[in-house]
Amino acid sequence: MAGAGGGTSDVQWCFSQVKGAIDDDVAEADIISTVEFNHSGELLATGDKGGRVVIFQQEPESKNQPQCRGEYNVYSTFQSHEPEFDYLKSLEIEEKINKIRWLPQKNAAQFLLSTNDKTIKLWKISERDKRPEGYNLKEEDGRYRDLNTVTTLRVPVFRPMDLMVEASPRRVFANAHTYHVNSISVNSDCETYLSADDLRINLWNLEITDRSFNIVDIKPTNMEELTEVITAVEFHPNQCNTFVYSSSKGTIRLCDMRASALCDKHAKQFEEPEDPNNRSFFSEIISSISDVKFSHSGRYMMTRDYLSVKIWDLNMESRPVETYQVHEYLRSKLCSLYENDCIFDKFECCWNGNDSVVMTGSYNNFFRMFDRGYRQDVTLEASRENSKPRSVLKPRKVSTGGKRKKDEISVDSLDFNKKILHTAWHPLDNIIAVATTNNLYIFQEKLN
Amino acid sequence: MSGDNEETQTTENTPMDEKVQDKVISPEKSEEAKLKARYPNLGNKPGGSDLLRKRLQKGQKYFDSGDYNMAKAKIKNKQLPTAAPEKTEITGDHIPTPQDLPQRKPSLVASKLAG
Numbered sequence: 001m002a003g004a005g006g007g008t009s010d011v012q013w014c015f016s017q018v019k020g021a022i023d024d025d026v027a028e029a030d031i032i033s034t035v036e037f038n039h040s041g042e043l044l045a046t047g048d049k050g051g052r053v054v055i056f057q058q059e060p061e062s063k064n065q066p067q068c069r070g071e072y073n074v075y076s077t078f079q080s081h082e083p084e085f086d087y088l089k090s091l092e093i094e095e096k097i098n099k100i101r102w103l104p105q106k107n108a109a110q111f112l113l114s115t116n117d118k119t120i121k122l123w124k125i126s127e128r129d130k131r132p133e134g135y136n137l138k139e140e141d142g143r144y145r146d147l148n149t150v151t152t153l154r155v156p157v158f159r160p161m162d163l164m165v166e167a168s169p170r171r172v173f174a175n176a177h178t179y180h181v182n183s184i185s186v187n188s189d190c191e192t193y194l195s196a197d198d199l200r201i202n203l204w205n206l207e208i209t210d211r212s213f214n215i216v217d218i219k220p221t222n223m224e225e226l227t228e229v230i231t232a233v234e235f236h237p238n239q240c241n242t243f244v245y246s247s248s249k250g251t252i253r254l255c256d257m258r259a260s261a262l263c264d265k266h267a268k269q270f271e272e273p274e275d276p277n278n279r280s281f282f283s284e285i286i287s288s289i290s291d292v293k294f295s296h297s298g299r300y301m302m303t304r305d306y307l308s309v310k311i312w313d314l315n316m317e318s319r320p321v322e323t324y325q326v327h328e329y330l331r332s333k334l335c336s337l338y339e340n341d342c343i344f345d346k347f348e349c350c351w352n353g354n355d356s357v358v359m360t361g362s363y364n365n366f367f368r369m370f371d372r373g374y375r376q377d378v379t380l381e382a383s384r385e386n387s388k389p390r391s392v393l394k395p396r397k398v399s400t401g402g403k404r405k406k407d408e409i410s411v412d413s414l415d416f417n418k419k420i421l422h423t424a425w426h427p428l429d430n431i432i433a434v435a436t437t438n439n440l441y442i443f444q445e446k447l448n
Numbered sequence: 449m450s451g452d453n454e455e456t457q458t459t460e461n462t463p464m465d466e467k468v469q470d471k472v473i474s475p476e477k478s479e480e481a482k483l484k485a486r487y488p489n490l491g492n493k494p495g496g497s498d499l500l501r502k503r504l505q506k507g508q509k510y511f512d513s514g515d516y517n518m519a520k521a522k523i524k525n526k527q528l529p530t531a532a533p534e535k536t537e538i539t540g541d542h543i544p545t546p547q548d549l550p551q552r553k554p555s556l557v558a559s560k561l562a563g
Contacts, residue, residue, distance in 0.1 A: 021560040030560050052559045077562040085516050091507045092516060117507070179504055198504050226500050248500065281480040281490075285499075332475035335482040440561055 011430060012446040013393045015386055017071055019056070020439035022384065031096075032435040034422055038102040038110065041426040044072055044433055045112060046440055047097025051081035053114055053167075055125065069431060072442055076125050078167040081116040093118050099184050103206075106190070111170070113193060117180040120195055122171035122206060130158040176202050176212045183232045189240040196233035201245060203257075215263045216245065216255065231289050231346075237298045244294070246303060250287030252312070270301075270312050272319045282334045282343070290346035295355040296427075302358055304349040307331060309360050309370065324370040324377065327362045329400045329411045342416050350425045361420025364409065365436050366396055382420060382434045382441040392446055 021030065029050025036045050044056040057075035084093040095116055103111040109126040134156045139145055179197035186193045194215075195202050201216035220226055228249040236242035241257045253266035274283065286306035294301045300321075303310050307328060310320035326347075330337060337343040342363075349360040361367045362379075370377045379396045386393055399408035422435040430445030473481075484490060510516040 019561045021563070029557075032561075046561060048559060048561075050559070054559050054561045074562045077559055083520075085510075085513055087513055090510050090512055090516070091505075092510065094507065180506060223501065226504075229500055229503065278474060278476070280474070280476040281483060282476055332479060334476060334479040335486075338483060339486075438560070 013380060013430075013432075013443045014390045014446045015388065015393065015441070016390070016431070016444045017442040018384065018387050018439055019054075019442075026438045030438040032422060032438060032440060033096050033098060034100050035424045035433050035435045035440065036100045036102060036112075037424050037426055037433065038112075039104050039427060041428050041431070043075065043102070043110060044424070044442075045100045045102070046435065047080065047100050047114060049094070049096040051079055051083070051095030051097060051116065053078055053080045053097060053100065053112075053123070069429060069444055069447075076165040076167050078123070080114045080121060080123065080169075081119065084118070098181060101184050101186050101193070103186055104190055113184050113186065115181050115184050115195065118174065118177055120173040120181065120184060120204075121169050122173075123167050124170045125165060125167045128164045128166060129160060129162075131161045132156040133159050171206065171209050173204055173209050173212065176204075182230070183234070185233055185235045185243065187235045187240050188238050192240075194233050194235060194243060196230050196245060198229040201230065201233055201243075201263075213261070215257065215261070217262070217264060232292045234292055234294055234301075237294050237296060239298065244292055244301060246289035246292040248288040249284060250289055250305060252289065252292060252301070252303060254314070268314070268317050270317045270320075272310070282338065285338070285343055286334070291348040293349060293351060295351050296353065297355055300355065302349055302351065304347050304360055306343060306345075306347075309349055309358055311358070311372070322372060324358070324368075326360055326368055327366075327398070329398055333411065337416075340416065342419075345419055345421065347419075347421050348423065350423055352425045352430070353428045359423050359425060359432065361423050361434070363416050363419055364414040365418040365420055366398075367420045367423055367434055380443075382436050382439075382443075387441075390446075393443065 020032075027050075029048060029052075031049040032046055033049055034045075034047040037043070038045070042058050044058075046054050046056075048054075054077045055075045056072035058072050059070035061070050080097055081095040083095045085091075086093055093116065097114050098116060100112055100114045103113070103122075105111075109124050112123050112125070114121055114123060133140065134154055136150060136154060136156075137145055137147075173195070177195065177197040177200070179199050181195055181197050184193060184195045191206060193204050193206060195204065195212075196216075199217065199219040200214055202212040203215050204212045216230070218228070218230065228247045228251075231246045231248055233243060233245040236244075242254065243257070244252050244254045246252045250271065252270040254268040254270070255263035256267045257263060259265070259267065274287075289303045289305050291304040292301060299314060301312050301314065303312065303320075304326075307330060308326055309324045311322040311324075313321045334343060347361050349358060351358055356373050357369055357371050359367060359369045365382045366379050367382065368377060368379050379398070380393045381396050397405075397408045398414070399405060399410050404410050418436060420434055420436060424433045426432065432443050434441045434443065510519065
């Protein structure tokens with residue numbers, strides 16, 4: 001099948017599946033907090049506020065239905081993190097999974113890192129489809145045999161059994177973060193990874209849990225002087241010495257670990273100059289970067305702030321090369337968005353497989369795609385109303401002027417409780433996973 | 449600050465903005481005025497240390513671990529109304545030992561995504 005590509009002009013998106021409860025009464029634990037495809041796209045992991053991880057596996061394409069790619073069905077589910085209590089500070093440590101990152105597959109098992117506010121865990125997910133039978137000393141049900149009845153010696157053999165998928169925690173990386181961990185990123189060397197909290201970034205070796213190196217520390221000596229926090233971190237996709245971190249002030253710093261052990265001095269700083277005349281109370285808040293993602297090529301990076309998505313060329317620090325407005329109509333609603341805290345919502349963003357299209361979420365269960373080549377964008381909606389199998393999604397439009405056309409929705413009718421913060425794009429195909437508050441939608445490109 | 453919501457822009461901001469600004473207050477600034485009118489005591493440094501420090505200390509604070517365990521037990525009881533109490537002793541009759549307290553485990557219900 002052709003890889004991800006083509007502009008939004010020729011790609012039509014169809015509903016494929018939706019996971020989760022239908023009822024409107026959402027338990028807090030069911031709120032989805034992260035969504036991530038693995039490197040092949042065969043597995044799709046979600047994390048929720050209740051500390052649980054659910055992994056879906058794509059069924060192999062069936063010959064009966066060549067027009068649609070395999071469905072995702074539950075492969076494994078486990079409790080990754082549990083609530084804890086910090087006795088020293090009398091603070092609750094939430095079990096909510098903030099991020100999941102897959103390791104590239106090296107053998108039959110799959111590995112992923114999952115983190116809550118304080119602890120990162122490495123999980124091994126392995127399959128078992130055979131079991132040994134014919135023990136000399138044990139019965140088949142496990143009871144030990146009476147030794148007097150054992151008269152012959154046999155070699156146990158492996159026989160097939162129903163597939164069992166087991167998840168086991170292989171490493172627990174704890175006690176390295178005073179503040180709340182907001183992101184993790186696995187290095188292309190597959191040996192190390194970064195974890196970032198509001199003020200510090202630590203470098204870990206995947207094998208070693210009792211030690212980590214602090215490589216960025218922006219904590220001021222006097223906390224009264226605190227002006228910015230770290231919001232996200234990511235390793236470069238193929239340069240194992242390079243990583244970037246974004247801040248609440250809208251800057252991105254690129255660091256080279258070869259330069260020194262402590263990367264407080266950045267190698268590059270990406271920041272778009274602001275017109276001082278336009279500055280308002282909200283300027284800094286809406287410039288806070290909620291997500292940063294390198295392109296697959298490693299040449300570009302994308303940042304998401306409250307109202308826009310920006311694409312930066314790593315060779316140019318002075319300004320982004322592309323800026324896409326996600327929901328500019330919200331600029332005249334900032335006062336109420338500040339009052340209901342929505343202005344602090346952290347939206348994520350993602351690239352498609354060949355870096356030609358980027359996607360991010362919005363309110364009212366809308367999500368947006370921007371085609372960089374064709375200079376087109378589309379707004380789609382994840383809702384149960386459009387959930388007939390293989391039904392094509394109709395583009396949505398928000399009306400900003402006085403006159404509202406038919407099928408348009410006015411800004412004041414938008415439901416700000418229906419936010420799409422987490423989206424993921426299959427690394428190779430046009431398959432996307434979009435998380436509403438408690439449901440996971442999977443959409444696929446319409447194939448003829 | 450374009451009025452159109454779905455216009456894809458390149459880095460050059462539309463020149464229209466400069467002209468409009470002279471005559472009309474930008475939407476951002478008028479929103480700011482609205483906010484200041486509602487909350488006159490709002491500090492002038494919105495991105496400043498107060499906001500950030502509040503963000504650093506996210507998470508509900510409890511008086512102590514006993515307070516935390518009580519709160520968790522209350523939530524657990526609400527979620528599982530049919531669960532019978534394991535001990536019939538009334539609190540206050542004796543000082544509880546750690547073994548008497550309900551297990552501080554999260555709900556063992558599986559995720560609805562896996563249903």
